[in-house]
Amino acid sequence: MSVTTRRTRLAAAALAAITAIGGLAACGNDDDKPAAGEKPAxxxxxxxxxxxxxxxxxxxxxxxxxxxxxxxxxxxxxxxxxxxxxxxxxxxxxxxxxxxxxxxxxxxxxxxxxxxxxxxxxxxxxxxxxxxxxxxxxxxxxxxxxxxxxGSLAVCYRKDLFQAAGLPTERDQVSALWPDWKGFHDAGLKYKQGSGGKAFIDSITAVSNGVMFQGNGDLFYDKEDNIIADTSPAVKNAWDTATSMADISAKAQTWSPEWSGGFKQGTFAATFCPSWMLGIVSENSGPANKGKWDVASVPGGGGNWGxxxxxxxxxxxxxxxxxxxxxxxxxxxxxxxxxxxxxxxxxxxxxxxxxxxxGYTNEYFSNAPTGKIFGESVAKIQPTYLGPKHQAVKENALEPALRAFESGQADKAKAWEQFTKDAKTQGAF
Amino acid sequence: MSLSATTAPPSPAAPPSPDVSSRRSRGRLLNRLDVKYSPYLYIAPFFLIFGAFGLYPMVRTAWMSLHDWDMIGDHSFIGFDNYTRLFSDEYFWNALVNTFGIFALSTIPQLLLALFLANLLNRTFLRAKTFFRMAIFMPNVVSVAAVAIVFGMLFQREFGLFNWLLGLVGVDPVDWDGQRWSSWFAISSMVNWRWTGYNTLILLAGMQAIPKDLYEAAEIDGAGPWRQFWQITLPMLKPTFTFVVILSTIGGMQLFTEPLLFANGNILGGSQREFQTLAMYMYEMGIANLNTAGYGAAVAWAIFMIIVVVSLVNFLLVRRSAK
Structure with a gap:
């Protein structure tokens, strides 16, 4: 008898549990909008x-x-x-x-x-x-x-490495080295020669990032949101500029361990810095490298990242x-x-x-007047129309293709083919 | 028969009062209901939870896979278009090849090694058995993310341990995540490191369930350890082996965390998708891209079907070869 009653009770408890679970699903409708003009808490x-x-x-x-x-x-x-x-x-x-x-x-x-x-x-x-x-x-x-x-762009560079390779270190002189991207590449080659073959920049995708926003027209989409990645002159220009830098690149993908480790190891002497990147550069380089970094202007003037x-x-x-x-x-x-x-x-x-x-200056970056540098750079950013899946095309089509070229997995023509094909699927919306 | 209670002659004792009899029959009814239905109630919690977190998502995914579905926008019914698209999708096949490649590189050596280790641990002359059994299981306790991060560092191009070791013997550094074979190798080694011990223990348990007298009889008949292994251990291990193979298949087909972390969190798995697995492709289509959620659901169902088929094939193969 006692066994049966216990069973019945258990069954009842189980039943109650089921109704409780069912009841849970029923609540959760709170569409009650407050009356107009009511002040939120x-x-x-x-x-x-x-x-x-x-x-x-x-x-x-x-x-x-x-x-x-x-x-x-x-x-x-x-x-x-x-x-x-x-x-x-x-x-x-x-x-x-x-x-x-x-x-x-x-x-x-x-x-x-x-x-x-x-x-x-x-x-x-x-x-x-x-x-x-x-x-x-x-x-x-x-x-x-x-x-x-x-995310207005500037160039962060290592003064000590520049000096060792025989390049100027003063930020105005450094900026004067590269009025355009050709000048930047030349400076990179000179650094490579002077440093015994070391890489100058972190990766070529950083370059494409910089070039794209320098006002050469629409990028992956036209203003009607048609995908024009394969015919856009602005994209081709960014592609050509980026691929030309492969010989001075450390091939360290942004955010990868090679990249973050590279700041301390000095695997590259320069990188592209939106203002929000300054904190990341100083964190990756560590207090030991304080005062070794400085900030110069970006080749071609202006640029935007984020x-x-x-x-x-x-x-x-x-x-x-x-x-x-x-x-x-x-x-x-x-x-x-x-x-x-x-x-x-x-x-x-x-x-x-x-x-x-x-008037703001940044202590870690040799007291560079970052307010002034970035403020001037902001004014040079060209208005650029971005389509709905700009980010996906950039991250999942353009940058993988550039990396495939940079690491020697694909030649330039094949990498371009990979990019244009992926841009179509990634850009569809 | 049930009527007999009412038609039976009155017993010498006083008849039960109507109140007691009705209570008794109610008790009997409850008792019958109890016997009949309460077992279902006892197992109900599992099925409710399974229904909410297992079955419902599956059905919902199937429903989504029949739609052109935007995660944060509209969706429209398109029938089986997503599935037909799968057949001509180059990247789906690429992910399939990668998944099977990594699966083969991880499962086959892993199970062979596990079999070998289990056989060693099963030897009677081995000292400190418990220590070895514990030690061999340890990697499985480590979080998969930790394994992937540590291995990712070991396989780094610039400062990685393996490239440093290769450098000692005069081999050029390998760009581990830059090629198919090297990335597959790196990822399989993570899987192998983590799961070999687990499979060893299961196989060992299977081996210990084999009656000892079989071995004694074989020994008397003059069979050496090698012959004993082939003719007693392996055939008797068949059900355990099938279980291990199917578990490995399910795990291998769903491989996700290791390749994802190996790619520094990039869902493409290498700049040319060298090691993007099916599960990663499902995530890319279903979750990372907002507007292809329906297609991602179709990939999810394709993975499910592939697991079913591969498990069946494995099951049949293992059963036949062990016969």
Missing amino acids: KLVVDTFGEFGYEELVKQYEKDTGIKVELRKTAQLAEYRPKLVRYLATGKGAADVTALEEGILNEFKPNARNWADLTPLVADHSKEFLPWKWELGKAQDGRLIGLPTDV GSWLAVPAQSKYPKEAAKLAEYLTNAKSQVEAFKAKGPLPTNLEALKNEAFI
Whole structure:
């Protein structure tokens, strides 16, 4: 008897457990939008890497009484899958979301996932770098993002290695070595000769990155989003310039262990530095190499690698307040503060003229006036239209083909063939 | 028969009160229901969890694979187009070749070595058996990411240990991730290092289940250790071996972490996809590219079908050869 009752109880418990699991699936519908004009208790901000918003957010909390939660993700590679999950499930996204250039372009074809900021904020179109402002718009004209920073290029170089190889070390003289890419290659050959055959730059994909944004027209897509990777003169130019540098390259893929180890070992003497890269260079080189690096201008003037926007997901319950917060974080004063805190380069024209910004020098890089160098370089960036899958074509078609050529796995013609074929499949959307 | 209770002549004892009898029959009904259905309830938690995390994703993936699916946008039904596209997709076949290549390079030497080691550990004269058995299993306890990162460093082009050793004997440094054979070799060595001990232990357990009198009889008949191995150990090990082979097949077909970390996290697996496995290709199409999620789902189902077929072939082969 006691056995049977125990069994019955167990069965009942199991039944209860099943209904509980079934019940779980039923909840989770919280589509209750707050009444218009209601003030949110809290806004959430999602960023990756270092945006330098910690102090700014505290100030905002004080000014408005709205609590702000700052969610930071260290790596862009971890950040993107999270965003995709939020958008695919329609849940979990922050009210203000930082979008890196590649992600923004990828999300543009599905612009409905993002709130149109035009009616939510004042007209700021004249306050930012015009091309940067335009990139924040989707194909249908919807304003998705307010500009934060830009990855304006410079060249980081090792003074001690330059000196040992008989090259000038003063940053103005170094910049004068390479008014154009031909001059850069010549300097590389001279370094190779003077150093007993050592490599000059880290990789040729770094070169293609630099050349692409120097204003030779559309890259992988035309303005109607047709893939033109195989016929675009700008891409061909970047390709030819990059492949010509193979003889002075250390063939160290960016972010690989060979690459990060190379900074300490001195496997290459120069690399292309967007402003956000300075921190990475100093970290990889270590305190022992402090003062050995310096910053010169990039050949051909200008260049861009990375940069971000702030957007408001359509799923946010408080789009108006979120837009206001994004507006605050991207204004001139905030951008200068963020630059001083963590180094993202301003895109707000007023911030770029700010004394504190222009006068800034970087101690690790031999006190180079990085504010001035990058500020001047920003002005030279040419507005370039990027198609929806620009990043995928660049990372999964162009750069693998360049690496295959660089490492001798494919000759130039075959590598080009690989690139144009992959560009078509990677670029389809 | 069940009616007999009511038609039976009244017993000398006082008849049970109606209240007691109804309670008793309710108890009997519960008892019958209990016997009949509660076993299903006991196993229900497993099936519920399997349903939620195993079956549902599979069905959902199958459904996705019949669509042109954008992860964060629209989707439309396209029937079996994704599957027909697989047949003409050069990179799918490339991933298939890579997967099978790495699978062969890892599974075959690994199982042979495991068989050899298990046979050694099974010897009666061996001292410190437990120590050796523990030691041989240790690599399996190490996290796969740690294994891949350490091996990735050993196989580095500039500062790697293997290239340094090769340099000592006058061989030029090898660009391990630059060619097919070298990258396959590097990845298989990670798999082998991690899984040989595991398979050894399973085979050893199988060997110890073989009755000792068989060996004694063989010894009396004059069979040496070699002959004993071939004619007793191997045939008797057949079911264990089948199990090990099928497990290795499933693992080999789903190989993902080792090649991904070997490529520094690049989902393409080498600049010319030299070591992109099927699982990596599935990830590239289904998750990394937002707009080809449906096609990625088709790749996932293709992997599933391939595992089923390869396991079946292995099963038949092992069964036949052991006969």
